[in-house]
Amino acid sequence: MDINLAQLKIIEITEYENNLFLRDEIPHSDGVELYEKYKTQVDIEFPSYTTREHWKLKAKGWVGYIPITPEFHLKINPKVPIQNLFGMLEYAYKLKGFRFLEGLMDCESLKDFYNNLAQILAHKVLERCRKGLYRTYLPKTQQLSYVRGRLDVQQVIQKPWNVKLKCDYEKHTADVKENQILAWTLYIIGRSNLCSERVSPTIRKAYHALQGLITLQPCSAKDCIRRQYNRLNEDYRLLHILCRFFLENSSPIHEMGNYKTLPFLVDMAYLYELFVAELLQKNAPQGYFFKQQHSIKISQNRHFSIDILLCDAATGKTIAVLDTKYKVPEQAENIDIHQMISYANTTKCTQAYLIYPKNLTQPLDIQSDKIRVRSLTFCLDDNLDRAGQTFLKNLFLLISQNSHQ
Incomplete structure (x- = not known):
């Protein structure tokens, strides 16, 4: 959905700070939407006598970007210096040391960081598609008109009139969890409305390269952790690290008419825990x-x-x-x-x-x-x-x- 940038209003707050806005700065319906769907992340008080007719917003340890409606977005800035936030993300998601991240620390906002990391993931998925996607053998049971793999003899004896034969066989396919994680992550990124006009075409291209080959299955950040890699899919380790970053910090899709929002929100308490633990381990x-x-x-x-x-x-x-x-x-x-x-x-x-x-x-x-x-x-x-x-x-x-x- 195309959004007229001239009509888009973005208000900014900083985590753990009380932020006041005039009554007419936030449409009442948008305030209700924010309260109903994001009260876990943001404390919100409606204009009243006690707030001197102001909106009062306070982010509870979350930073990121919430597209509340097509015309109204909320940006939550971190209290920590933005470069240190990127440094924490590097450590927490084991990205530190990769040469392709050298220019990433020059980002001016979390949204820029999101865009650049999304583009890196898309380019690396396209690179893997050109080389060929990882494939493996998966067990499959199917009724066939010919024998393939192991025939279920018991069924043939019990139902000799059935022209279809129940066969157990293994199929060599790319439609495996390793690739389903990539497809789902690109889908999530594409639905976020956070990618710039420069990055969005690359995301779409990478997603379409997987379409037809990979089933779109919901995946979680946990699916990206402790996976087994071998010489044929070792490069997927980095791809899944990047996918974990996006899946762990993306909230569920909310329906609002024909408009679907997918906020990008970083839980700073969880990030702090991951960062400290990873730095100490190293x-x-x-x-x-x-x-x-x-x-x-x-x-x-x-x-x-x-x-x-x-x-x-x-x-x-x-x-x-x-x-x-x-x-x-x-x-x-x-x-x-x-x-x-x-x-x-x-x-x-x-x-x-x-x-x-x-x-x-x-x-x-x-x-x-x-x-x-x-x-x-x-x-x-x-x-x-x-x-x-x-x-x-x-x-x-x-x-x-x-x-x-």
């Missing part, structure tokens, strides 16, 4: 390693997941539990402290750390029986690699002090 000092999203079963139907474990490389023993908190309260919340004590007890370690993007006004350092819970800062305002080294230095200084007590 920079673990000798003799240690970090585990990410360690799942622990506490009963038959209940389990919890710990953000990060610091472990001894020689013994595998857990030394400390770490949990990221993408918020900056004056002091650590009691529920978070109790959670860390529970994590430490479960993993049989004595040290627990709550990690914040900025220093707390009241730093945390408490002792509960043998367990010590402290706060640490992994700053997002500075150079990310330098911030990572500072964090590691402070962490292992505390680890060392604790072991000598």
Whole structure:
């Protein structure tokens, strides 16, 4: 659907900040649409006496772009410097080090980053199509007028009058999950209305190159993780990393008449967790390693997941539990402290750390029986690699002090 850019209105807010707008700046029906569909991501107060007849919007830790209607869009800017946001995305999605990303850090907005990454994915899909899509053998059962593969003799005996023969065989096909992920991701990108006129034709071309060969099947970000690769499909590893980025940060399609919106929204708390874990894994000092999203079963139907474990490389023993908190309260919340004590007890370690993007006004350092819970800062305002080294230095200084007590 073509949108008249002259009629398009975009309002901008910044995450975790109260943003005020005059009553006539946001159409009432659009405010209702925003409230009904995105109240999880954005707090919205309608114009009233208490708001002095202003709209009051506050993004709750999400950044990105929401096309509410064809004429009215909401842009949510991050509190962190935009280049650091890109750096976090690079680490979190294991993109750091790829040469094709060198120009990506020059983007001026998250939407530009989205466009450039979408174009890279489309070009790489087209490149793979030219070389030939990955194919494999899939088991198939079908009623045929001729024998193919293994004949179901039992059925022939039971129904000798049936001219169709039930055969089990293997079909060599490109219509496999590896390619279905690509097709679905390109479909999602195409429906987003976020691609520029420069990028959209390439997205359509890549999608059409898969049409007819690949069934359009809904895929999730989880489908892109822990896939098996071999010499025939090793280049799909990067393609699926890119697909994960788009699928993980795209919300479900909402119907609004003939207009379908597909917002691009990044959960900053989740991104912060992924980023910190990945950077620590890549920079673990000798003799240690970090585990990410360690799942622990506490009963038959209940389990919890710990953000990060610091472990001894020689013994595998857990030394400390770490949990990221993408918020900056004056002091650590009691529920978070109790959670860390529970994590430490479960993993049989004595040290627990709550990690914040900025220093707390009241730093945390408490002792509960043998367990010590402290706060640490992994700053997002500075150079990310330098911030990572500072964090590691402070962490292992505390680890060392604790072991000598």
